[in-house]
Amino acid sequence: MGVCDSKEVAPGSAPADISKEATAKSKEIDRQIADEKVSSKDIKILLLGTAETGKSTVLKQLRIIHGGGFTDDDITTFRYAAKRNIFDTVKTLVEAMELLKIPYGFNPHTAKCAQKSSKPSLHHAPSLADSKENVGFGKHAPIAIEAAEIWASTKFIDDATRGETQAAVDLILSTHPEYTKSLPLPLVNAIKLLWNDVGVKYCFSRSNEFQIIDLSYFMQDIDRFIASDYIPTNQDILASRVMTSGVCETKVIIKGTIFRVFDVGGQRNERRKWIHVFDNVNAIFFLFDLSAFNQVTVEDQNINRVVESLTVFTFICNHNAFKRSAIMIFMNKIDLLREKLEHSMVQDYFPEFLGTNDYKEVSKFFAEKIASFNKNQEKQLYFHYTQANDTTKMKAVLATVIESILVNNLQSAGLM
Numbered sequence: 001m002g003v004c005d006s007k008e009v010a011p012g013s014a015p016a017d018i019s020k021e022a023t024a025k026s027k028e029i030d031r032q033i034a035d036e037k038v039s040s041k042d043i044k045i046l047l048l049g050t051a052e053t054g055k056s057t058v059l060k061q062l063r064i065i066h067g068g069g070f071t072d073d074d075i076t077t078f079r080y081a082a083k084r085n086i087f088d089t090v091k092t093l094v095e096a097m098e099l100l101k102i103p104y105g106f107n108p109h110t111a112k113c114a115q116k117s118s119k120p121s122l123h124h125a126p127s128l129a130d131s132k133e134n135v136g137f138g139k140h141a142p143i144a145i146e147a148a149e150i151w152a153s154t155k156f157i158d159d160a161t162r163g164e165t166q167a168a169v170d171l172i173l174s175t176h177p178e179y180t181k182s183l184p185l186p187l188v189n190a191i192k193l194l195w196n197d198v199g200v201k202y203c204f205s206r207s208n209e210f211q212i213i214d215l216s217y218f219m220q221d222i223d224r225f226i227a228s229d230y231i232p233t234n235q236d237i238l239a240s241r242v243m244t245s246g247v248c249e250t251k252v253i254i255k256g257t258i259f260r261v262f263d264v265g266g267q268r269n270e271r272r273k274w275i276h277v278f279d280n281v282n283a284i285f286f287l288f289d290l291s292a293f294n295q296v297t298v299e300d301q302n303i304n305r306v307v308e309s310l311t312v313f314t315f316i317c318n319h320n321a322f323k324r325s326a327i328m329i330f331m332n333k334i335d336l337l338r339e340k341l342e343h344s345m346v347q348d349y350f351p352e353f354l355g356t357n358d359y360k361e362v363s364k365f366f367a368e369k370i371a372s373f374n375k376n377q378e379k380q381l382y383f384h385y386t387q388a389n390d391t392t393k394m395k396a397v398l399a400t401v402i403e404s405i406l407v408n409n410l411q412s413a414g415l416m
């Protein structure tokens with residue numbers, strides 16, 4: 001039921017009985033389409049948005065809720081994706097430790113006390129923002145390369161642990177990502193040792209200063225994902241991260257109507273491929289990552305992710321090809337936004353925001369910003385506040401979204 005021009009797929013095969021049900025459902029959908037037991041007029045939907053905003057996650061939910069679930073090939077892909085996600089997370093952290101000059105074993109709380117009496121006086125731990133390549137992090141992002149150097153020269157772990165840690169770092173850095181399909185034991189031990197290091201944890205807490213996806217879901221239960229008989233659950237599949245490349249079409253039948261859903265890659269070099277699917281679009285699901293307000297893009301360290309999202313949205317919303325398309329905006333990752341607001345101030349990144357640092361006010365602020373870029377006043381935008389990796393919540397959202405698309409469609413066909 002899914003047709004992909006190009007997609008990242010891990011090699012190997014899944015256990016035979018895992019997704020029999022999904023495969024059967026998928027065949028059933030294909031049969032219904034072939035038998036024309038569904039409305040002849042299908043509905044075309046585009047999932048658009050910048051990278052990592054959650055487009056593929058929404059597609060996964062459509063497949064779980066309205067499609068046949070996942071096929072053997074998908075299961076195989078996601079079995080390997082979990083291992084790759086675990087490896088990539090630790091490798092990124094090891095590189096970030098170097099970048100941010102954080103020593104292994106570094107505990108900011110203990111270190112802060114130790115530093116109180118010494119020069120320079122510090123209110124914050126040293127940050128990338130202190131460096132000459134300051135990329136515009138918030139004003140609460142700290143000071144002092146000098147402080148980082150003092151910390152770097154201090155011993156935070158004993159010599160034996162230091163040796164083990166260095167060996168783990170060397171192993172991670174010398175491992176080719178392709179080797180991670182089976183995650184051999186020495187690599188697993190290195191990953192666990194580093195993930196449990198307090199300095200690494202501190203580094204992770206500053207994850208908006210470098211490029212990493214929060215995959216702590218996988219890191220907290222590594223043994224389950226590396227077991228030879230591991231079969232991904234739907235929740236594992238929703239949590240996993242496989243970057244989309246190219247255009248991927250999936251068909252689902254809802255209320256007797258075929259929905260052709262196109263998922264695309266959101267990274268800059270992927271966006272030039274979008275144009276190929278711009279014709280006859282009934283609805284766009286535009287994904288906006290609310291939690292990205294304090295992050296910069298992968299492609300350009302000088303561009304805030306939300307600003308990039310707004311630029312892309314302006315282009316899409318006012319594009320001639322979408323004059324008649326409904327635009328549904330998924331204000332996504334509301335759960336991560338709420339977590340982030342506990343320690344990060346929106347006003348530091350968007351000085352024009354004058355509200356309190358509360359998720360409702362922040363979401364409203366961004367919704368208003370998005371709406372202000374809609375030059376066609378007649379065009380209605382539909383806003384939905386979502387957590388794309390939560391199936392129960394997405395069931396309700398998708399029901400509303402689909403209903404309004406169906407109504408819209410009947411209206412434009414003059415049947416209502």
Ligand SMILES: Nc1nc2c(ncn2[C@@H]2O[C@H](COP(=O)(O)OP(=O)(O)OP(=O)(O)O)[C@@H](O)[C@H]2O)c(=O)[nH]1
Binds near residue numbers: 240335
């Ligand atoms: N906590 C949380 N994680 C989410 C949410 N939505 C998506 N994610 C996670 O964010 C990561 C990126 O999601 P994807 O769906 O792969 O993003 P994408 O927009 O398809 O990214 P590209 O393919 O690069 O364009 C995945 O690990 C998802 O599990 C959400 O609402 N909350």
Ligand SMILES: [Mg+2]
Binds near residue numbers: 055264265
């Ligand atoms: Mg994707």
